[in-house]
Amino acid sequence: MDEMTHAPAEVAKNIKNVAVSSQPFVVPGFQVSAVQSGMRYRNRLDLALIVAEPQEGAVAAGVFTTNRFCAAPVEWCRRCLDSSRAKGILVNAGIANACTGEEGFKRAGEMARMAGEALNAPPGDILISSTGVIGPQVLLEPVQKSMPALVKGLRPDRWGAVAEAIMTTDTVPKLASTRIQIGGRTVTIGGVAKGSGMIAPNMATLLAFVCTDAAVDPQVLNYWVHWGADRSFNSITVDGDTSTNDTLLVLAGGHAGNAVLADRMSPESRLFGEALSAVLSELAKKIVLDGEGATKFIEILVTGASDAASARSVAFTVANSPLVKTAFFGEDANWGRIVAAAGRAGVPLQPEKVTLFFDRVCVFKAGTPLTGSDIEEKATAVFKQKELRVHLDLGMGDSQFTAFTCDFSYDYVKINASYRS
Known part of the structure; x- marks a missing residue:
């Protein structure tokens, strides 16, 4: 393109x-x-x-x-x-x-x-x-x-x-x-x-x-x-x-x-x-x-990037991660998969500056997880929604990018395993 x-x-x-x-x-x-x-x-x-x-x-x-x-x-x-x-x-x-x-x-x-x-x-x-x-x-x-x-x-x-x-x-x-x-x-x-x-x-x-x-x-x-x-x-x-x-x-x-x-x-x-x-x-x-087998619509918002290309790279690395997408399907608010995906996006990051939100629920701040049963309950409630936002603030600059994705379900495999038949 x-x-x-x-x-x-x-x-x-x-x-x-x-x-x-x-x-x-x-x-x-x-x-x-x-x-x-x-x-x-x-x-x-x-x-x-x-x-x-x-x-x-x-x-x-x-x-x-x-x-x-x-x-x-x-x-x-x-x-x-x-x-x-x-x-x-x-x-x-x-x-x-x-x-x-x-x-x-x-x-x-x-x-x-x-x-x-x-x-x-x-x-x-x-x-x-x-x-x-x-x-x-x-x-x-x-x-x-x-x-x-x-x-x-x-x-x-x-x-x-x-x-x-x-x-x-x-x-x-x-x-x-x-x-x-x-x-x-x-x-x-x-x-x-x-x-x-x-x-x-x-x-x-x-x-x-x-x-x-x-x-x-x-x-x-x-x-x-x-x-x-x-x-x-x-x-x-x-x-x-x-x-x-x-x-x-x-x-x-x-x-x-x-x-x-x-x-x-x-x-x-x-x-x-x-x-x-x-x-x-x-x-x-x-x-x-209408993604094949999809049950959820997810917005991946990356802010605080050093440049637009970095923001885009992190957003799509998270959005395309099979582990992240299956967590969405399983309604498991597994923040570790998201920060791990961001860390392998190939752009400079300082973990101690990264903050992660599920909608408005902060689960990871300044490189450290926020603990407590109330936070886990609120995060899980967000993952049960049909539409949700993941907001990853990198704390590195002023650039941002939003990617849109869906979850991976059992039906995605079924549909694509027999596409030609």
Whole structure:
């Protein structure tokens, strides 16, 4: 993934002030559809199409996996986004089209050609995304047969069906949207995501597709997409595995009629970035809440770090620790596993300066555990909650970072032990 982008501090502070809905939505200027292609799954939606209504398409930006074995659709999208425009996005679930060589790339191009012909658009204007099992070639016949019904079913209000069609081991569809006022115009930002396992920073086995009717300059859109991704999808982890197909695509159609956001530091642009980040953050949170076999949602807040990189490293070392995650599942307030994980994060620490809280319960202060039955009882009560915060103050500086994770349960092993069957 690209280097982390920086935005004004006030934007980061205001993200929590944006009201985000999980209810069905419509983004003016876009139509969507989903059908059962039968490529791998039976009797369920597994092929989706998102289309920008103007024939010239929409401004487009994306963030993708950093895995060296990136899937053919990722390579296709990277090439297509050189133009910063797209007419539509075609997504299949069940077969990832990853590690499939030259033939896999050709098949991704064929999928784009099929959708392009149906929409009267060149293949390069169609972005492709896939999720599912790594290795098999994506099947083109089901896509070809499904294309007429897919295009005929295009409607503004079928985002819920799209969210269902992109699921693999997900247990629930994931939607998020918000509306803001920019220059006297109502701007809508709405999107869907999938992801449950193989989730780690630098994107994960997640797909996210977000559309907005805002008019945005391509460079400004690209800036806010990357900034928002760093603070949402790249701040979560379920199991520490980075996948081959991770894709976030954002399309801006301009239907709202606002003056084009061309200065990324203008108040209007900052407001747009704030709202986009809020939608991405809500989708990211839904992925962690739906982590394979997960029973808890955990925020790992690291403060007092000497620099941002150190804070991030400690947060993710704790968040990815199997011993820490199983303690969450067992509701065992085992502070020793957390400080031990922090100590092996590879950053300078002074143990005598470290303090640890479970929510507001201090269990470890200035390098020494706080003892007493009341503290143990309060800490255990925190671990019995479905959502909780671990706050680790390193006492080394002013930098901080927050990672979001879940616990490891018996079901995580069961799900991943038989994923291909």
